[in-house]
Amino acid sequence: MAAPELTKADFQSDQETRWCPGCGDYAVLAAVQAFFPELGIPPERIVFVSGIGCAGRFAYYMDTYGMHGIHGRGPALATGLAAARDDLSIWVVTGDGDALSIGGNHLIHALRRNVPIKILLFNNQIYGLTKGQASPTSELGKVTKSTPFGSIDGPFNPVSLALGAEATFVARTIDTDKQHLPMVLRAAAAHEGAALVEIYQNCPVFNDGAFDALRDKKRGAENRIYLEHGEPIRGVVRDAEGALRIGGEGEPVIHDAHREDPSYAFALSRLSSSPDGPTPIGIFRDVRRPVSGRDLARQLAAARAAADDASLDALMRAGDTWTIS
Amino acid sequence: MAAPELTKADFQSDQETRWCPGCGDYAVLAAVQAFFPELGIPPERIVFVSGIGCAGRFAYYMDTYGMHGIHGRGPALATGLAAARDDLSIWVVTGDGDALSIGGNHLIHALRRNVPIKILLFNNQIYGLTKGQASPTSELGKVTKSTPFGSIDGPFNPVSLALGAEATFVARTIDTDKQHLPMVLRAAAAHEGAALVEIYQNCPVFNDGAFDALRDKKRGAENRIYLEHGEPIRGVVRDAEGALRIGGEGEPVIHDAHREDPSYAFALSRLSSSPDGPTPIGIFRDVRRPVSGRDLARQLAAARAAADDASLDALMRAGDTWTIS
Amino acid sequence: MAGDSGDGMQLAGSRFTDATAVFGNDLATLPDFPAEIRAPAGTVAGVSAFQIHFASRDILTPGDTPDVLVAMNPAALKANLPLMQRGATILVNEDAFSVRAVQKAGYAENPLEDGTLAGFTVKRVPMSSLTTRAVEGIEGATSRDAQKAKNLFALGVLSWLYDRPVDVTERWIRGKFKGPVCEANLAAFRAGWSFGETSELIDVQVKVDRNVDVAPGTYRNVNGTEATALGLIAASVKSGLPLVFGAYPITPASDLLHALARRHDMGARTIQAEDEIAAASMALGAAFGGALGVTCTSGPGLDLKTETIGLAVALELPMVIIDVQRAGPSTGMPTKTEQSDLLQALYGRHGESPLPVVAAQSPGQCFEAVFEAAQLAIKYRTPVILLSDLFVANSSEPWRIPDAASLPPIDPRLRTTTTGPFLPYSRDDNLARPWAIPGTPGLQHRIGGLEKADRTGAISYDGPNHARMTQLRAEKVDGIPVPDLEIHGEPDADLLVLGWGSSYGTIRAGARRVREGGGRVATAHLRHLRPMPANTGALLRKFERVLVPEMNSGQLAHELRARYLVDVISYSKVQGQPLLPSEMEQQIWRHLS
Amino acid sequence: MAGDSGDGMQLAGSRFTDATAVFGNDLATLPDFPAEIRAPAGTVAGVSAFQIHFASRDILTPGDTPDVLVAMNPAALKANLPLMQRGATILVNEDAFSVRAVQKAGYAENPLEDGTLAGFTVKRVPMSSLTTRAVEGIEGATSRDAQKAKNLFALGVLSWLYDRPVDVTERWIRGKFKGPVCEANLAAFRAGWSFGETSELIDVQVKVDRNVDVAPGTYRNVNGTEATALGLIAASVKSGLPLVFGAYPITPASDLLHALARRHDMGARTIQAEDEIAAASMALGAAFGGALGVTCTSGPGLDLKTETIGLAVALELPMVIIDVQRAGPSTGMPTKTEQSDLLQALYGRHGESPLPVVAAQSPGQCFEAVFEAAQLAIKYRTPVILLSDLFVANSSEPWRIPDAASLPPIDPRLRTTTTGPFLPYSRDDNLARPWAIPGTPGLQHRIGGLEKADRTGAISYDGPNHARMTQLRAEKVDGIPVPDLEIHGEPDADLLVLGWGSSYGTIRAGARRVREGGGRVATAHLRHLRPMPANTGALLRKFERVLVPEMNSGQLAHELRARYLVDVISYSKVQGQPLLPSEMEQQIWRHLS
Numbered sequence A, B: 001m002a003a004p005e006l007t008k009a010d011f012q013s014d015q016e017t018r019w020c021p022g023c024g025d026y027a028v029l030a031a032v033q034a035f036f037p038e039l040g041i042p043p044e045r046i047v048f049v050s051g052i053g054c055a056g057r058f059a060y061y062m063d064t065y066g067m068h069g070i071h072g073r074g075p076a077l078a079t080g081l082a083a084a085r086d087d088l089s090i091w092v093v094t095g096d097g098d099a100l101s102i103g104g105n106h107l108i109h110a111l112r113r114n115v116p117i118k119i120l121l122f123n124n125q126i127y128g129l130t131k132g133q134a135s136p137t138s139e140l141g142k143v144t145k146s147t148p149f150g151s152i153d154g155p156f157n158p159v160s161l162a163l164g165a166e167a168t169f170v171a172r173t174i175d176t177d178k179q180h181l182p183m184v185l186r187a188a189a190a191h192e193g194a195a196l197v198e199i200y201q202n203c204p205v206f207n208d209g210a211f212d213a214l215r216d217k218k219r220g221a222e223n224r225i226y227l228e229h230g231e232p233i234r235g236v237v238r239d240a241e242g243a244l245r246i247g248g249e250g251e252p253v254i255h256d257a258h259r260e261d262p263s264y265a266f267a268l269s270r271l272s273s274s275p276d277g278p279t280p281i282g283i284f285r286d287v288r289r290p291v292s293g294r295d296l297a298r299q300l301a302a303a304r305a306a307a308d309d310a311s312l313d314a315l316m317r318a319g320d321t322w323t324i325s
Numbered sequence C, D: 001m002a003g004d005s006g007d008g009m010q011l012a013g014s015r016f017t018d019a020t021a022v023f024g025n026d027l028a029t030l031p032d033f034p035a036e037i038r039a040p041a042g043t044v045a046g047v048s049a050f051q052i053h054f055a056s057r058d059i060l061t062p063g064d065t066p067d068v069l070v071a072m073n074p075a076a077l078k079a080n081l082p083l084m085q086r087g088a089t090i091l092v093n094e095d096a097f098s099v100r101a102v103q104k105a106g107y108a109e110n111p112l113e114d115g116t117l118a119g120f121t122v123k124r125v126p127m128s129s130l131t132t133r134a135v136e137g138i139e140g141a142t143s144r145d146a147q148k149a150k151n152l153f154a155l156g157v158l159s160w161l162y163d164r165p166v167d168v169t170e171r172w173i174r175g176k177f178k179g180p181v182c183e184a185n186l187a188a189f190r191a192g193w194s195f196g197e198t199s200e201l202i203d204v205q206v207k208v209d210r211n212v213d214v215a216p217g218t219y220r221n222v223n224g225t226e227a228t229a230l231g232l233i234a235a236s237v238k239s240g241l242p243l244v245f246g247a248y249p250i251t252p253a254s255d256l257l258h259a260l261a262r263r264h265d266m267g268a269r270t271i272q273a274e275d276e277i278a279a280a281s282m283a284l285g286a287a288f289g290g291a292l293g294v295t296c297t298s299g300p301g302l303d304l305k306t307e308t309i310g311l312a313v314a315l316e317l318p319m320v321i322i323d324v325q326r327a328g329p330s331t332g333m334p335t336k337t338e339q340s341d342l343l344q345a346l347y348g349r350h351g352e353s354p355l356p357v358v359a360a361q362s363p364g365q366c367f368e369a370v371f372e373a374a375q376l377a378i379k380y381r382t383p384v385i386l387l388s389d390l391f392v393a394n395s396s397e398p399w400r401i402p403d404a405a406s407l408p409p410i411d412p413r414l415r416t417t418t419t420g421p422f423l424p425y426s427r428d429d430n431l432a433r434p435w436a437i438p439g440t441p442g443l444q445h446r447i448g449g450l451e452k453a454d455r456t457g458a459i460s461y462d463g464p465n466h467a468r469m470t471q472l473r474a475e476k477v478d479g480i481p482v483p484d485l486e487i488h489g490e491p492d493a494d495l496l497v498l499g500w501g502s503s504y505g506t507i508r509a510g511a512r513r514v515r516e517g518g519g520r521v522a523t524a525h526l527r528h529l530r531p532m533p534a535n536t537g538a539l540l541r542k543f544e545r546v547l548v549p550e551m552n553s554g555q556l557a558h559e560l561r562a563r564y565l566v567d568v569i570s571y572s573k574v575q576g577q578p579l580l581p582s583e584m585e586q587q588i589w590r591h592l593s
Ligand SMILES: Cc1ncc(C[n+]2csc(CCOP(=O)(O)OP(=O)(O)O)c2C)c(N)n1
Pocket: A052, A053, A054, A055, A056, A070, A071, A094, A095, A096, A097, A098, A099, A122, A124, A126, A127, A128, A129, A130, A135, C248, C249, C250, C251, C276, C300, C301, C304, C331
């Protein structure tokens, strides 16, 4: 029986979207809703799990199953769900504070374990929901409500951090890029294990313009360094010391997202330290590694299906027993 | 007034050491106690902060100030202490579970912030204190009490993780190496910001022999790849693709711990995936970056010293006031 | 609500009025049209305003001084600012404060920047541009439509702040407008509402009884957050200890972080930690180093700090934990007030881990409350929880500024020498242990969360020692002398109303109204939740009936029953809203008869 | 303690005896020398043993069946195993179980591996090699000294387990030996002691009253942990829900993780999470997916799970949280028992977040208790806390094995269809909401921690709705019917002894002794701490005096006073040790007169 074709509308919940006008989250939501029919997975087999933050609201707007959890714990909630169910498509939506500040530990462990979940990290380099404090991706010296004299701490590079945590799939894309974003989601969905997708997302209210160098049509065209597997990376060379560089003398680099050794992807991630200049966009790494519990899930499902009163009796009576009559 | 020379005994507390006989922790303790006089810092200006675990007991055995905290929170406690006091030498002792499992978030943030603390991570690839469960550095397939059918999750590489978290100083050494360990401690102490030192530590009771390939005299000589700044790295070459490899064709590599770009140190960290074969030992990275709150501390100390009733009155009366008589 | 006459203020105002009426509030309005029908746009003369005063009952006037001003442009601000009392909230359309507009209104400098608004709670919202963005996507809507719809954006924000039902207004918009204009107005209204919700905007009105006798002195307006910040700075100055404040942002606690982060001039160090566990741990680590370690959060964050607070109990180090309560459970309603963390503050840690709990009762009194929390923490070497709430933190009142010299010095009594071996768990008369900080020669010692032997502090698994330490920790806390409860009103009335925390003003006001109506009632207010004042039990027994009003399900009542075996009457309100004087009045009458 | 005659067992035994006498215990000993003076080493004939029975008072015999056997080699095991009852603890010197030694003792297979010791609690300690290592560094000590010192290592371990004072033994060693041999013996003794402490070795004796009438049926020995594991598996089988157990290791809770991790055959999935927050979150995430989500921890871990449990309260999803209590506060004494997390279980979350709390009262009853916790969680869609403790988890008793068929099925009532729009926060007669799990077509919905509108579950900041939801959540929990308290003993006595949790057997035993002595006393035991049985208040009022013994500072007493306004008498013991029958007897007598 052929299932009816899904459309974007099938993924739109009846909840009114409640972000500030102009928020990059709208663009991501639209792109995700437009993309999902393509997966051919019925909405009831999809789950969005989120933490707290503006981004966390995302879960309410998808007409799938959804859980708006607590701050930073999305990956842990999703790991539990994935352990219980291997028949679902599980997506985590998180912000830069949610994922990298309070939730940093769960993020790195989900990546290490290679749990079959897709994590969309909406990076606006600020705390949106709580009205404008510094986040772990805010740049050094950033003036925010919590850092009125400028932040004294340098930021994480989410791609580097993920690679250091043994991530098997790491990508970066941009909220308003209607072509690139679905392309990355497609690859993330196809990836068997944990996928981390960093999405540069503009917060017009508390951190407007943070990604203008990449979002602007004109500046974006100059600054985006697209990573496409098997294609040369425009403007990037390998210098005599073996290091990757933007511009200058050296050998051209052909992108290889499947390279086992993450050192190469890591080197790519270091080409930019903040999104105000040339910045790699695309899939840094996409390799296979045993997926947490994949085989186990099947094995256990079978065991549980077979478990009945008889096996329970056997278990309870295992070992030494005695009978009193 | 010349302070009297310090000796090892000045750092030995009167607490009886309570590790299992043969535990690698003894060797580290002895090395640390022997090394500290060299720093010339009086014991009262040194603080050991630890989490929970066998390693965490360390704090009791040093005749310095010490705080045995709660599981995983050592770096956070130490960050607070460093914020209050810039005249102390602060050391954190932690285990692989303490630092990388429950405490993972604090570790990566302390490194990102470049807090002036030295973190000694006793990695025995097991939970010692709680009697033998898998840790985030236990290898895939490892059989432990909590993973009787073998662990299904791959391990972290602590050096890679630290580098992904923007660490400015990362080193690795071995519990029983009486020369190398102090050498690494010396460099860590000299480093201005956060230093992470991974110490391979044998747990004879629950994970005996995990590091034999490196600890054994004979096998160790073969397997240790010493990293010495400015010296060629024995057996390591850079291949045609720019990647670092052990053996094979390629250019020799001269170690440069001060390289700004962490990609190089990261690549070094990937030369070994577990300590049962050739493994780099030494200082992977040692670079300068603004130290969290360094200048601020001085500025605030001055401000506080100047703060008195008059400035408090001025602050309280700032803005609009009115008087009723 | 004030804006240019073309800004549609009257319309927005009357919509808000309708929604308010539907909501069941009593109200009075005062539209305030510009004198000239077509005064030049952007000038003070052209300002159109609409004032509404609403409350549950008892509206006597259309509100003498408004609590909130919505200013759509500089002229509107200029025209209406004189009406406003310090402490009020001003919502400005930030986009309208261009250099030209500022001049047109007759301001020399931008009033948002030059301190004109000091003492007010200013919320800057880019209303024009947000409205434009909201309307952008609507087919057929022009930028003029967007421009005209910003009154509805403002209305949306206000509706959020005051919980006005949205459906009434939406229905009205649908009836009134058609096609793209209708869509544009709807979008603007919803955008305003969403902005309020999404960015966790908060507003509370000043509910504090103002009719108390006014003591001579110098006054200023403060909200609870500002008073808390000042109290912490004062404790740092008076103790000579550096303030180290570790926090993780959370509504409504973040503002204290923001306020203290500006206080480099007083030597305050704030750290935005990676999470609440770290925030608490940083405060505690700093305390080990001899700082005044403080952390501040709200419910979900308090959950996370639990384990660290327990460590502080075991370490017996000074530390102040401020909990700005909001409506729970879980994420709950982050912008609404509640008093429902009381039992958690008292008992929410594993093991026997007693600590003093203090509550703040009014915005200005936050100063005293946090100062006292710091005093107790330092004197008794113990973590202290200060319970505040969203209402007290965000509302404001005139505050008599104390003289710094009149504040008691806080002697940290740092231990610097020892005769004989140093005993980190020996105790003074207050059962407090010595605080010897790193850097002190000869006093090196190690402390930790494992049970410690009495006096020496060595690790101990000894049973009787554990019993003794458990008892010592409890005795230390319960032995803190706190002032007796004071009775206000008729000490020989039949009914005592006993409250705690932010309901102080409301209960007083309610009781006053009852007295004005000829009723006899006494009130008392608990500022110390552990230990409780020594006379509490006696007082409870002295009155025939004791009414305990709380913004929770009766947590103080539960505690009083357990401690004093008195069958107090719990009045519980769990609506995310502060108690109201009228409600108190009604409850008191109910229990008088 | 049994070993080769050359192993110095008598010496170790008599040392332990001395330390025990010093400790103030009553005791009786039974040295058991080998018949032949020089029997071949390693054979059963050569075994030398020393038995000691000690307790606070009332020693009548040198201990019929020992609770603990220390076996230094296979022969010692072989010789003494027949004396031991299943459930006892056997400490073996693992190093001595070489193939040869095993054969010499007359075993065909290594008894440590072949199931011989099934039903016993076996602790394998590499005593020889640890002793060798301990002695290694000592100047002048030979490997023979090390070899001979292992009896002192064993003595050290035992001294740790039973809290014997170390100084007595150390003084004796110093007096008896000289030079390197003295050092070697001291080092071995300390190493054994440290091993006990460092690796958090636990031992508890079976304190359960064995004189109850024995019902017919098939029995086995279980400790509380095993029974809990079986109960969880049973709940999974009877509900058809997969068990997902998320945990982070912590003494004494880890053993449940270990036990369940082996149960792949029953489809159980265990995850060792990165921390307790994740462990709880994983259980909750699994519950959202339709699993029986369970997490288990001890005090410090419960602190960390607080926020997630609060989320579960808001989500109204089934979840079981097991807290194996240990002595606090903070890290406290991880290997000692306590009941001090009761108030935390009841109140240790921000906001109003009620949930059912159940307690386990004996090792075997852990099965029922956890099965019931799962039933309640599933039926009422709520997190349930099961309070267990170190004592009940580690002690063992004969347990009548239920027939699987006799266990009630648990119907998860998963919602699979809807007429009209799906209302995730509508409720059934039990006030439970529908559980519709991902994969169910047409029932897609979103839930979260923000306050939800009644019935629809949409986000709501509405005050009256919040009040209603707060009330519904409490009513749901408090409306759970739990069986009435049953009185044991004389229902018309003057004194009721009311306990909860692991003191069940002890209180019964104490009361029986009193009755045997002619006293009249009733006992009752609370298994449900929230809600409490409907007859609790009436019972408390019926008796002239109510004694509430607890291993905490009176937490249940506090709760009873608050709920029922009855002035119960708290007997509190906070020594990290279980209550003793003798102690109960004494207390009962005290309050009878
Ligand atoms: C335990 C806890 N701590 C703090 C908060 C408050 N809080 C909610 S969202 C958030 C950070 C939001 O930043 P981010 O994750 O970057 O998301 P954004 O709003 O920018 O999308 C914080 C601190 C909370 N809800 N829970």
